[in-house]
Amino acid sequence: MKPAPVTADTARISDYFVELAGVTLNYGRGDREVKALGLTNLRIAPGDFVALVGPSGCGKSTILKLVTGLIAASSGSVTVAGHAVGAETVRVGMAFQNPTMLPWLTVRDNIMMPLKIVPPFRRQYRSKRKGEFCDRAEALLKDVGLAGFGDKHPWQLSGGMLQRASLCRALIHEPQLLMLDEPFGALDQFTREELWAIMQDLWMKLRPTVLLVTHDLKEAGYLANRICVMRARPGEIIDDAEVPFPRPRTIEMSYGSNFVAMTQRLRELIVTGRSAKEAA
Amino acid sequence: MDAKLRRHVDSALFIIGFFVLWELLCRGFGISDLVLPKPSQIIVTLVERMPALWPHTVQTLYTTLVGFGFGIVIGVLLGMLIGSSRLAYDVAYPLLIGFATIPKVAVVPIFVLWFGAGTVPAVLTAMIMSIFPIVVNVATGLATTEPELEDVMRALHASRLDILWNVGLPRTMPYFFASLKVAVTLAFVGTVISETVASNRGIGNVMMIASSNFDVPLVFAGLFILAVMGVALYAVFSLLETRITGWAHRKQDLAMG
Numbered sequence: 001m002k003p004a005p006v007t008a009d010t011a012r013i014s015d016y017f018v019e020l021a022g023v024t025l026n027y028g029r030g031d032r033e034v035k036a037l038g039l040t041n042l043r044i045a046p047g048d049f050v051a052l053v054g055p056s057g058c059g060k061s062t063i064l065k066l067v068t069g070l071i072a073a074s075s076g077s078v079t080v081a082g083h084a085v086g087a088e089t090v091r092v093g094m095a096f097q098n099p100t101m102l103p104w105l106t107v108r109d110n111i112m113m114p115l116k117i118v119p120p121f122r123r124q125y126r127s128k129r130k131g132e133f134c135d136r137a138e139a140l141l142k143d144v145g146l147a148g149f150g151d152k153h154p155w156q157l158s159g160g161m162l163q164r165a166s167l168c169r170a171l172i173h174e175p176q177l178l179m180l181d182e183p184f185g186a187l188d189q190f191t192r193e194e195l196w197a198i199m200q201d202l203w204m205k206l207r208p209t210v211l212l213v214t215h216d217l218k219e220a221g222y223l224a225n226r227i228c229v230m231r232a233r234p235g236e237i238i239d240d241a242e243v244p245f246p247r248p249r250t251i252e253m254s255y256g257s258n259f260v261a262m263t264q265r266l267r268e269l270i271v272t273g274r275s276a277k278e279a280a
Numbered sequence: 281m282d283a284k285l286r287r288h289v290d291s292a293l294f295i296i297g298f299f300v301l302w303e304l305l306c307r308g309f310g311i312s313d314l315v316l317p318k319p320s321q322i323i324v325t326l327v328e329r330m331p332a333l334w335p336h337t338v339q340t341l342y343t344t345l346v347g348f349g350f351g352i353v354i355g356v357l358l359g360m361l362i363g364s365s366r367l368a369y370d371v372a373y374p375l376l377i378g379f380a381t382i383p384k385v386a387v388v389p390i391f392v393l394w395f396g397a398g399t400v401p402a403v404l405t406a407m408i409m410s411i412f413p414i415v416v417n418v419a420t421g422l423a424t425t426e427p428e429l430e431d432v433m434r435a436l437h438a439s440r441l442d443i444l445w446n447v448g449l450p451r452t453m454p455y456f457f458a459s460l461k462v463a464v465t466l467a468f469v470g471t472v473i474s475e476t477v478a479s480n481r482g483i484g485n486v487m488m489i490a491s492s493n494f495d496v497p498l499v500f501a502g503l504f505i506l507a508v509m510g511v512a513l514y515a516v517f518s519l520l521e522t523r524i525t526g527w528a529h530r531k532q533d534l535a536m537g
Binding site: 068069093096098100113116117169173179 | 429
């Protein structure tokens with residue numbers, strides 16, 4: 001199940017949308033150097049939904065930041081859509097654990113922010129702000145159950161509502177790559193399950209390539225096609241498994257024996273911090 | 281709404297009470313006009329001398345606003361530079377503090393030396409008085425912008441200018457407007473200092489001449505005009521502040537579940 005070692009040759013002609021080849025990341029220098037990410041290879045097919053799970057500090061978010069280009073790798077290469085990361089040809093959407101809405105804008109203007117920044121939309125922003133773009137924001141708000149809240153300011157909404165709005169903002173510019181950094185982590189169980197269903201619907205409709213970081217194994221099993229388990233110090237991927245359940249998945253499914261067995265296996269891997277091969 | 285009205289009434293009563301007490305003390309102790317004129321006398325002086333005072337009032341207001349305008353432009357630019365660049369912060373901040381510590385009275389003769397007595401030194405003094413609070417507040421607002429807010433933009437590959445324009449500056453607006461209220465009153469101080477030292481027009485000059493003639497009611501009339509203008513401009517910028525940066529002064533009870 002482990003991804004095959006990637007050589008320079010295969011990397012160039014690959015069909016993968018995201019490709020981390022021989023990537024490491026160290027913070028600090030000299031004696032104080034900390035190895036945040038050990039040798040990591042990860043390949044994600046276009047339109048796939050991959051979840052990264054693991055203990056705190058195992059480098060899950062680091063991988064996300066590497067793929068987004070927020071930080072640079074110490075060694076190895078990060079490729080997105082065939083280009084070195086950071087190239088503006090790929091549209092990236094991102095949702096964080098905090099909704100991080102700008103308090104001076106209305107919810108709708110917050111959601112439309114990516115259209116104001118990202119090409120090719122930014123050139124049309126002035127002319128389509130009130131028309132097409134606004135309709136698009138309204139449609140997304142309706143999808144996440146926030147119809148009619150576009151004119152409110154962020155501080156007038158609850159945490160769950162803000163997180164829904166944050167998903168809209170991550171999706172409005174039709175990103176090819178969607179990065180979710182524990183976006184449902186701070187929510188109550190019921191809101192979380194509702195948002196899983198909404199997320200699944202949106203993914204099936206828009207089919208972006210998704211990389212989800214989460215602590216919640218049930219969430220990973222519900223949403224992802226593939227789950228990568230990581231361990232800490234140094235952070236590395238120790239397991240990479242397909243999730244076999246058909247779509248659309250339901251909450252009821254997550255109580256089935258196969259699903260429970262899968263989450264238990266994942267839990268075991270994370271707690272022991274050993275790879276499936278070592279354990280055998 | 282009742283509580284709000286009540287507060288306004290209380291506030292007005294207190295202000296009126298202050299002047300009534302002043303009047304009573306002057307009359308009760310028989311204080312000479314040369315020391316402390318009665319409020320009633322100041323009002324009479326104001327009304328009688330208004331035709332002569334008016335051009336000076338306009339001059340002082342004009343000088344202050346021009347100086348303040350320059351102060352805003354330079355203050356915002358400097359604040360943006362210092363707030364968004366570590367190097368600029370390290371280099372410019374000590375210089376700025378040193379500059380702000382200099383008593384502005386000491387600078388006026390230099391301006392007079394360069395530009396001659398009159399309006400120009402007054403404008404410049406008003407300007408340098410108002411720059412400091414604006415720079416400090418704009419720089420603070422920019423430097424304390426939450427990194428999470430910037431991360432949202434960086435994930436979209438936004439340029440530094442995009443981030444400054446869409447996150448940094450809007451976030452700094454409450455700081456900026458708070459500084460304007462302080463700066464506009466300081467600009468008045470600057471104008472009057474300069475008019476007192478080296479000018480033949482303006483309220484500062486009127487008060488200077490009146491005091492050397494022992495025309496104390498006129499001195500107080502000048503003070504009164506300055507106070508009214510200062511309060512009026514403070515009120516204008518206060519209103520602008522609540523209009524533009526209302527999001528920062530929101531009431532928590534509006535938030536939903």
